[in-house]
Amino acid sequence: MSKRLEPSEIEERLAQLQGWEFVDNFIIKSFTFKDFKEAFSAMTRIAFECEKMNHHPNWENVYNTLVIKLSTHDAGGVTEKDFKLAQTIETIFTS
Numbered sequence: 001m002s003k004r005l006e007p008s009e010i011e012e013r014l015a016q017l018q019g020w021e022f023v024d025n026f027i028i029k030s031f032t033f034k035d036f037k038e039a040f041s042a043m044t045r046i047a048f049e050c051e052k053m054n055h056h057p058n059w060e061n062v063y064n065t066l067v068i069k070l071s072t073h074d075a076g077g078v079t080e081k082d083f084k085l086a087q088t089i090e091t092i093f094t095s
């Protein structure tokens with residue numbers, strides 16, 4: 001199992017990612033799309049990657065907005081797996 005990272009390690013890794021922050025034991029980013037269809041389409045693409053990784057986000061979609069919150073439930077905090085998924089999500093948005 002992945003081990004929970006220390007806040008200082010989390011901040012170090014966040015420096016390599018655009019727009020993610022550490023809040024309440026999650027790494028979080030908010031996205032805004034043109035409309036619901038675009039938001040849900042992005043969620044679908046992300047969902048397939050999550051299934052491959054067996055690692056899943058907490059997220060909230062309201063019409064064209066999506067807030068993604070990542071932590072590793074099994075470890076009770078943020079681990080390398082969350083950074084791997086955050087990186088994958090970034091790749092989806094830039095491809």
Ligand SMILES: C[C@H](O)[C@H](O)[C@H]1CNC2=NC(N)=NC(=O)C2=N1
Nearest residue numbers: 054055056057071072073074075
């Ligand atoms: C049984 C299954 O492998 C686990 O529950 C996986 C599934 N997806 C997961 N996703 C996240 N974010 N954290 C987990 O600890 C986790 N565990």
